[in-house]
Amino acid sequence: MNDYTSLSTAPRRVGDLPTPALVVDRHRFETNLATMADARPGLTMRPHVKAHKCTSLATRQEEMGHHSFTCATPREVVGMAEAGVGTDLLLANETVDPRRLRAMSDVEAATGIMVTVAVDSVATIEAARAAGIRHVLIDVNVGLPRCGAAPESVVELTNRALDVGLAVRGVMGYEGHLMALPDRSQKAAKVRESMALLVACADDVLAIAGDTASIVSAGGTGTFDLYDPDDPVLARVNEVQAGSYALMDSHYGALGLPFTQSLYVVGTVISRSPDWSVIDVGLKSLGMDHGNPTIDGATVWFCSDEHITFSGLSDTEVGDRVFVTPAHVDPTVAMHADMWLVDDVSRSAEAEVLERWPVDLRGW
């Protein structure tokens, strides 16, 4: 929806929504949240808001008992704090932007909500300190070639952070390269290898920084149940940074996880030909890095900027609503201004619209 077509009356049914529209199936969504809260209750889960960028959705996660959150951008941290969601916000990412670091330290001071940022270098430590950041986590590379300090540099970085007056709360290490491994036992073994690296660093940090440096943060939706409490290494992971579990997508859906897809992009049929149909959902309303979206009962031919061409669903007519499953939720959500909570997506265009959830954490 855009301001220029602000709805004069609240939409009652999915069929009332301007399209493309993100809709969330209430029952599936709530089931996903309950399943995760059962497996990783309270502070043992640090939900990642990058998957949804939505304080309304995060509020539901908080209502399930999770009060600490993971963020990928300073904007997510600032927006969560301003909305008063959570008590402990982690920027699980590096930044050296002085304005954004300052915005995070300012919002901590203004709200009392704890802000912690990941650091993996002297430069990120110095930038955090200079901007008034008070708490950091040492980000450790556990095998994914991305951010994170080499394990052998963790002692030096911890000392440096303490020397400049930062409180070191522990370590994090994201084994993102393992999330999508299809074989569960292979995945479990590799996760344990990564976590052994992380736990060794956690011990180093604890020895230097003391008992308050107790956080060992890792994982995601693809590994949430692999931190075996009976395993001396895996039991040390005391919080999981999962995000996709709430909404899911076709990519994660292929992994056999106990979460089901609750997010769809609803489109309207705008053109019909004998052999295909076209809806107003396209590249600008779908994350495409995991490939094409899917439509139940149809074959997606291709996506254009503002269109999907598909065959199947041969009884559709211009004006009908079609439900699209994005291949990758996170970038899809970031393209939309709103999500709409609906009562039961299987009732399609007749599904009742329950709540509007602004996607209010977009940007950086």
Next chain:
Amino acid sequence: MNDYTSLSTAPRRVGDLPTPALVVDRHRFETNLATMADARPGLTMRPHVKAHKCTSLATRQEEMGHHSFTCATPREVVGMAEAGVGTDLLLANETVDPRRLRAMSDVEAATGIMVTVAVDSVATIEAARAAGIRHVLIDVNVGLPRCGAAPESVVELTNRALDVGLAVRGVMGYEGHLMALPDRSQKAAKVRESMALLVACADDVLAIAGDTASIVSAGGTGTFDLYDPDDPVLARVNEVQAGSYALMDSHYGALGLPFTQSLYVVGTVISRSPDWSVIDVGLKSLGMDHGNPTIDGATVWFCSDEHITFSGLSDTEVGDRVFVTPAHVDPTVAMHADMWLVDDVSRSAEAEVLERWPVDLRGW
């Protein structure tokens, strides 16, 4: 940039910009516009704003003599009219959304800027009429399996549109399936085949609707110079709907067109490891449907939500700026709130920032 970190002083250099940031190289951009205005002057070009979603950029196109514009969404039409850019706006796409159709007819009435919408079915004609739309173009399928009426239905649709009181301004047909053909002579032959279909329909419409139904609109950046004025069919195409030529991307850049890349996504190095570097540009700031972006002098390993991991540029340090070439401009631009016009991108972080251009036509 986000409101929460509004810049207290205007950024003077690229190094002052919050990242990820879209920057446009002034010289290359202006050269692209001049090259196109020379090849297709004035109303023979109907620049497509979907490529940039930016009224500031469209104003530059208007200053080159183009006063008619192509849009993909009602939001683009309404935003252009509200900004007073152009005198003749075409929604080259179908919609049956009554609110958005009404917003377009309202903005035409309020501004006097002509609004024309594409129709390809009875349903789209009826929706346009019901919402007060006055002008339509018959959208003809010329080979791309997407929108557009079958050529054999054009007479019936034209009569229907006239019957309900709509002014029919002519035809359009987008040969999008031919844009990226690498062989120029093969492309030219196939474009001619598609345009022969379109011109036959144009003749039908002219015969029914009269001389004011003179528009024959087609093409894009990949075909802009193929409408041979000495060919009896191709000469009939009297406007081209090109958009990408202004900014370009690595996908179009591979076709040997006389336009050069003028848009980059600037990132900041946030993490360095011995074998790779990481910048704060990722899936949420890059259209990914044409694959990974490129970085001069570097090898892109992979993109994450907020990161690119790459090797090369081994002397970079945390905090350095890196210029990324997106594989597909259109969805990339749609992810950003602003573009920044800069003086000379080859001067990298030292390049002077000349103007801020809000990407103000996002959404639907």
